[in-house]
Amino acid sequence: MRSGAAVLTGRTVVLGVGGGIAAYKAVEVLRGLSKLGAEVVPLVTDAATHFVGRATFSALCPEPVRASLWDGPEPVPHTALGRRADLLLVAPCTADLLAKLAHGHADDLLTATALATRAPLLLAPAMHSEMWEHPAVGANVATLKSRGTSLVGPGTGPLAAGDSGVGRMAEPDEIVDAAVSLLYDAPAPSEPPAPSGLVAAPSGALAGMAVLVSAGGTREPIDRVRFIGNRSSGRQGHAVAAEAASRGARVVLVTSSALPAPDEVEVVKVETAQEMAEEIGKRAGEANLIVMAAAVADFRPRARLEHKMDRSRGPVGLELEPTEDILASLSAARRPGQVLVGFAAEVGSDLARAAEKLERKGADLLVVNDVSEPDAGFDVPTNTVTILSRRGVAAKVGPVSKEQVARTVLDVSTSLLAT
Ligand SMILES: Cc1cc2nc3c(=O)[nH]c(=O)nc-3n(C[C@H](O)[C@H](O)[C@H](O)COP(=O)(O)O)c2cc1C
Incomplete structure (x- = not known):
């Protein structure tokens, strides 16, 4: 069994952060992935910035924080990030993001990147129990799973506003472990590409x-x-x-x-x-x-000069x-x-x-x-x-x-x- 570091070193994880109360825990996810050698690119939605400031992510990793289709460092950011990603991880993944991802929306950088990548998608849903148990959310999760998307959590426990129940985001350690096991079977960057189109295409x-x-x-x-x-x-x-x-x-x-x-x-x-x-x-x-x-x-x-310069000739220009x-x-x-x-x-x-x-x-x-x-x-x-x-x-x-x-x-x- 390869260690988490052996699996993640040199891998690029695009870390999408949605607008949920658990957004602050994305910071711990970023640290956990970075500690294991992953190159993490934080990608925050507009709503996420109501919960955690971009400066927090900037302070913790060398990559610029991506937030917009229109003013990021890359001229065509969604395809650049999509091709670069070995894994697109969304934590927290809100009910809104589950809906957009299930239906192929592309009206912001995170959802457009999700369509422009062949890297695996790992989601860590987080929301109140009522939202998680809503049939619309259930249908979106089923659609995503049917396409091979992986989910980690949610678990049961304390939620926002003093509530408790199902919908709590998986703990940062669990999310990092899930990223490691998803990439475990994918080829390391130095290995030849696998025949499966899923992980090999970005390298081609x-x-x-x-x-x-x-x-x-x-x-x-x-x-x-x-x-x-x-x-x-x-x-x-x-x-x-x-x-x-x-x-x-x-x-x-x-x-x-x-x-x-x-x-x-x-x-x-x-x-x-x-x-x-x-x-x-x-x-x-x-x-x-x-x-x-x-x-x-x-x-x-x-x-x-044809010959070796001779010191005895004194200063030369x-x-x-x-x-x-x-x-x-x-x-x-x-x-x-x-x-x-x-x-x-x-x-x-x-x-x-x-x-x-x-x-x-x-x-x-x-x-x-x-x-x-x-x-x-x-x-x-x-x-x-x-x-x-x-x-x-x-x-x-x-x-x-x-x-x-x-x-x-x-x-x-x-x-x-x-x-
Ligand atoms: C205080 C507060 C907390 C919220 N927490 C959550 C949450 O944990 N999960 C969720 O799905 N939506 C939550 N929402 C609603 C989302 O912020 C809203 O649906 C937003 O449009 C999601 O944006 P996104 O698609 O960028 O994630 C919350 C809203 C507020 C005001």
């Missing part, structure tokens, strides 16, 4: 697509042994390539990093900015999505010339429908500067990481990023693993490919 969202990724820091030779380099490890780009492959894409990774090749990814090794530009340029035409995660040098020595701006060249040559994503390492979180860069380079998205943060940027396993689209901030995550950043980058990119 890039099937038929060609994705080109760059990674690592380039090395610009000074002489036979010395070079100008940077601290980029290549982990972020490798994680993007691995994630794109796991979602079914044909992936080419042009990398200067010594990290191992991700499974199912064609790797092209390069060293300099010029080689990177050439190899990327050769393959760009075929790509539906290009993610430029490499830290390409901005300058290179104008001349490469190094003349530098700018390298090719690969992102700008790709943008100038891109074909219709191709999505272009750049990365920008910034010191400090000056988004105005980054927005100007996005515009100037002509990319669709710019993944901005603040390399002055201790848990972000070069040579660390975690990252903190803001993803800018032409319409503003599309997503903010971190500090989270570079694998999680890769998932978010691909979620946002995929939503652009789809529109």
Whole structure:
């Protein structure tokens, strides 16, 4: 038997919170899932915010709280969240939500996400006994169960306003256990997709697509042994390539990093900015999505010395010339429908500067990481990023693993490919 942590680590649980008195207990559910390693995305309905403020969820998890179809971080939030979810859990699930879910309504972010996902649905109903025992509610529950929806609870016990009876939401621990057992049989993110359409489809969202990724820091030779380099490890780009492959894409990774090749990814090794530009340029035409995660040098020595520089010659000057701006060249040559994503390492979180860069380079998205943060940027396993689209901030995550950043980058990119 795998532990809860083994089952939930790396899994994304979208936690829908309805407008019931038990909404405050959703906070404990979030903590329980997070403790076991799940990436929890809180998604509150309008009514839920009468019971618990968004700030409470924000303070407890790195994901922005989602609340609306219209002003969230993703351009098309319901499909982005639906594809990203390994599980959609609703706790508390009110009588109103049971009705909407049973009948396929989609007039808010939670119900629209429920229709736009192939992830399993787990509901924790909570309401007064009279509501729970109403035939309309019973019929909605029967409809949902007939479609394979899982329920945890409700139990019997104290209810709101001093009442007692059936309708009490299951305890947070029970809800977390139910999430673990529902995901127990689903494949872990690193495992191949199962043949069942139910859980495998989100990971196949890039099937038929060609994705080109760059990674690592380039090395610009000074002489036979010395070079100008940077601290980029290549982990972020490798994680993007691995994630794109796991979602079914044909992936080419042009990398200067010594990290191992991700499974199912064609790797092209390069060293300099010029080689990177050439190899990327050769393959760009075929790509539906290009993610430029490499830290390409901005300058290179104008001349490469044939021999090793000799210290006894005293001080020497190094003349530098700018390298090719690969992102700008790709943008100038891109074909219709191709999505272009750049990365920008910034010191400090000056988004105005980054927005100007996005515009100037002509990319669709710019993944901005603040390399002055201790848990972000070069040579660390975690990252903190803001993803800018032409319409503003599309997503903010971190500090989270570079694998999680890769998932978010691909979620946002995929939503652009789809529109
Ligand atoms: C104080 C108060 C407590 C409520 N508690 C519940 C509840 O526990 N369960 C429920 O189904 N509805 C409850 N309701 C009614 C819901 O808030 C209402 O049906 C709302 O539209 C549900 O919104 P939702 O679809 O976003 O969950 C309560 C309403 C109030 C004013």
